[in-house]
Amino acid sequence: MRSAPPALTIDGSARIGGLSVFGPLRLRLAAGRITCLLGPSGVGKTTLLRLIAGVDDATEFTGTITASDGLPLGGRMALMAQGDLLLPWLDVLGNVTLGARLRGAGRDTQRALRILDRMGLADHAHKRPHALSGGQKQRVALARTLMEDRPIILLDEPFSALDARTRAQMQDLTAAHLAGRTVLMVTHDPAEAARMGHAIHILSETGLEDVPPPPAPVPRAVDDPETLATQGRLFARLRAPA
Amino acid sequence: MSRLVTIAASTALAIVLWQALVTLAGLPPFILPGPGRVAETLWASRALIAHHATITAAEVLIGLALGAGLGGLSAIGLAASPMARRLIRPMMVFSQAIPVFALAPILTLWLGYGLWSKVAMALLIIYFPVTSAFFDALMRTPQHWLDLARVMGANRPRLMWHIRVPAALPGFASGLRLAAVYAPIGAIIGEWVGASKGLGYLMLLANGRAKIDLMFAALIVLAILTLLLHAGVDRGCRRWLDGGAA
Numbered sequence: 001m002r003s004a005p006p007a008l009t010i011d012g013s014a015r016i017g018g019l020s021v022f023g024p025l026r027l028r029l030a031a032g033r034i035t036c037l038l039g040p041s042g043v044g045k046t047t048l049l050r051l052i053a054g055v056d057d058a059t060e061f062t063g064t065i066t067a068s069d070g071l072p073l074g075g076r077m078a079l080m081a082q083g084d085l086l087l088p089w090l091d092v093l094g095n096v097t098l099g100a101r102l103r104g105a106g107r108d109t110q111r112a113l114r115i116l117d118r119m120g121l122a123d124h125a126h127k128r129p130h131a132l133s134g135g136q137k138q139r140v141a142l143a144r145t146l147m148e149d150r151p152i153i154l155l156d157e158p159f160s161a162l163d164a165r166t167r168a169q170m171q172d173l174t175a176a177h178l179a180g181r182t183v184l185m186v187t188h189d190p191a192e193a194a195r196m197g198h199a200i201h202i203l204s205e206t207g208l209e210d211v212p213p214p215p216a217p218v219p220r221a222v223d224d225p226e227t228l229a230t231q232g233r234l235f236a237r238l239r240a241p242a
Numbered sequence: 243m244s245r246l247v248t249i250a251a252s253t254a255l256a257i258v259l260w261q262a263l264v265t266l267a268g269l270p271p272f273i274l275p276g277p278g279r280v281a282e283t284l285w286a287s288r289a290l291i292a293h294h295a296t297i298t299a300a301e302v303l304i305g306l307a308l309g310a311g312l313g314g315l316s317a318i319g320l321a322a323s324p325m326a327r328r329l330i331r332p333m334m335v336f337s338q339a340i341p342v343f344a345l346a347p348i349l350t351l352w353l354g355y356g357l358w359s360k361v362a363m364a365l366l367i368i369y370f371p372v373t374s375a376f377f378d379a380l381m382r383t384p385q386h387w388l389d390l391a392r393v394m395g396a397n398r399p400r401l402m403w404h405i406r407v408p409a410a411l412p413g414f415a416s417g418l419r420l421a422a423v424y425a426p427i428g429a430i431i432g433e434w435v436g437a438s439k440g441l442g443y444l445m446l447l448a449n450g451r452a453k454i455d456l457m458f459a460a461l462i463v464l465a466i467l468t469l470l471l472h473a474g475v476d477r478g479c480r481r482w483l484d485g486g487a488a
Contacts, residue, residue, distance in 0.1 A: 055389040079393040085386050089408050089485060101402055102396035148394065 005151035005182040006071070007031040012063010014047055021047050021059060027201065031068060034175070034183040034218060036197030038190060038211075040208045043203050044105060045186045049156050052184065053079055067152075078148040081156040084141040086129040092116065093125045096144045112147055119143045119173070129224055135166040139173065146177055153178055155185040159192070168222055171195055175219035190234035192228045195220045211237065275455040284459040290444070295463050297405065301357055301429040302471065303377040305364025310418055312365070313372030317414075320373070321380035322402055334370065342367050342428065346435040359430035367428035368421035375420070377434065379413020380406050415479035422475035424467045441467075 008029040014021040022044040029035045039045050050056035052065055054074060068074055081161060086095045096116060097107040119139040129137055138159065145153065151191055155174070159167045187193055193200050196218055200211045211234060214226040221227065257277045263269070264276040271279060284291065320327050346363055353359035383406045391405050433442025441464045448456035 050389065053389065053393050055392045075395055077393055079390055081386050081389065083386065085390050087387070087405070087408070098391075098404075099394040102391050102394045102400050104400060154393075 004069075005032050005180065006067035006069040008052070008065065008067055008073075008131045008152065008182060008184075010048065010052060010063070010065050012061055012065075014044060014051065014059050014061045016047075016059050022203065023207055024063075025203075025209060029182050029184050030199060031182055032180050033198035034178070034185055034196050035199045035201065036185045036187060036193035037201050037203055038187055038193040038238070039203035040238060041188060043205060045188075045203055046156055048203070049154050049184060049186050053077060053154055053225045062218050073152065076150055077152045077154055078150040079156070080141055080158045081160065083161055084129070084137040086137055086140055086144075088129055091128055092121060092132070094141050095129065095140055096147050098144060099148050112143075115143045115146050116140075116178075134162055135169065138162060138166070138170050142170070142174060142177065151181055153181050153183045155183060155187075157187055157189075160187075160189070167192070168195075172219050177224045179218075190231045190238060191222070193234055194231040195222065200230075200234070202234070209237070255344065256361075272452055275458060279455050280458045280462065282428070283453075283455040284462065287456060287459065291441075291463055293458055294439060294441050294444040294460070295467060298426070298429055298433070298441040298464070299449050299467055301360040301432070301440065302364055302425045302467070305361045305428060306368065306421055306425045306471075306475075308361065309365040309368040309421060310372055313369050313417065313421075314376055314414060316369075316373045317376035317380055317410075318407065320377050321406065322398065334373070338370050340411050343431055346431050349432065352438040355438060359435075360429045363432035364425040364428035367424045367431075371420045371424065372414070372417035374415040375417030376410060379410035382413075382420065383409050411483040414484075415483035418475055418483075419472065420477055422472040423468065425471075426464065426471070430464070 010025075010027045010029075010151060013024045018111070027035075027037070027048070037045050037048065046058055047056060051059060051061050052073070054077075065073065067076075087098065090098065093109065093112055093116070094101075096112045097109065100107040113122070113125060116122055117141060121136065121139055121143065124132060124136060124140075132140065141158070158169050158174075163171060171192065185192075185196055187196075194214060197213050198218060200213050202209045203209060211230070213225065214220055214230045216224050260277050264274055275283075316330075320330060342363065345366065346359075349359045349362050349366075351363055387405050387409065391401050396404070429440070430442035433440040434446055435449070437443040441460045445457050445460045446465075448454070448460065
């Protein structure tokens with residue numbers, strides 16, 4: 001059984017080789033909610049996410065990353081990054097059960113097949129990624145994330161390479177299946193942040209800025225007026241000089 | 243089909259040019275025999291040439307298998323351990339500064355006139371290209387895959403085995419393709435330095451007895467063997483390695 005997802009607090013600053021990546025900031029990810037971190041390329045969004053994931057060895061981080069339940073983060077996160085990151089030499093089932101393989105654990109094929117079925121991929125379990133469409137590959141990546149069944153999910157611009165329609169479908173699917181987990185979604189797309197975020201923060205050279213999310217429940221309709229208005233405000237804020 | 247036609251046409255052209263050179267320059271057979279004469283000798287001495295070709299092929303294949311295995315393991319060892327990289331890589335680079343030709347007499351001294359000194363030569367000559375190509379590929383695993391695997395809780399051996407090695411197999415394949423061309427060179431050098439069997443030995447023997455047509459026949463068989471080996475390795479690489487692991 002999965003434990004109740006904790007809230008996360010990131011408090012600190014990051015430097016690479018003496019150069020500041022982001023200044024002192026405090027970001028709180030509410031428990032069981034989607035927090036969108038929006039910003040232009042190069043302000044350190046991905047660095048922040050990789051620091052939380054514990055995979056950034058090059059950056060010197062000064063500060064703390066803590067969970068509200070006081071337990072360590074290792075082993076409680078799943079990552080979905082830019083592109084689908086499917087291994088081309090494994091079939092869909094092999095990719096979805098990659099985590100078990102990497103931990104040397106037995107793979108639960110039945111569960112993987114059930115998740116693939118929920119993703120509408122039941123007929124594709126034994127295909128290699130190259131035989132799938134972009135949207136199908138992304139659904140496999142989501143299935144792999146769900147298979148990990150972690151309380152904390154890190155999404156790093158996962159849908160940036162998809163066309164508009166497929167992206168909207170993936171956002172709906174992701175919001176539905178990751179509901180109730182603590183999610184950090186890094187994106188450079190104001191529309192995505194306005195649709196997906198229970199909380200929305202803009203990261204810029206000057207620091208973090210909170211933007212109130214639209215009132216509708218997540219995932220918000222693409223043509224919801226409030227969502228469009230928020231999208232407009234986010235876009236204007238991104239374009240404004242820092 | 244059109245590829246076969248092209249190869250046949252190209253071969254025919256080479257034979258015509260060869261014959262033209264012999265005829266027009268008026269070269270005597272003990273300098274450059276014509277294609278007809280070489281073909282005649284090839285047929286007449288087919289048992290002899292086949293016997294020696296089998297020996298050379300065995301040396302090359304064993305050398306290739308051992309070199310690929312050792313090179314593969316060395317690359318994985320180097321990629322896994324920064325300490326190994328610091329200690330062993332300078333040694334490997336230095337070993338490449340020694341001409342392999344210069345080692346042949348020493349190998350013959352140590353391993354004798356038989357098969358194994360030639361296998362060792364073939365192995366030595368392909369070890370570096372195989373190791374180097376595979377190692378470079380192992381060090382270039384896409385960062386995103388490494389991140390994903392680490393978040394999933396992979397330890398280093400499993401990361402190596404399930405992500406880095408399969409992702410680097412196309413690099414291993416390019417090393418093997420080079421090795422397929424280099425390995426016969428190693429075996430032939432070994433045979434020149436000291437042997438009683440093999441195509442290299444047969445060529446040297448034929449040359450010494452002014453049987454230049456036999457020398458050319460052996461040379462052509464050697465070239466065909468090398469081409470077949472390369473084609474076979476290339477096929478295997480396409481089938482199993484170029485797309486990553488099976």
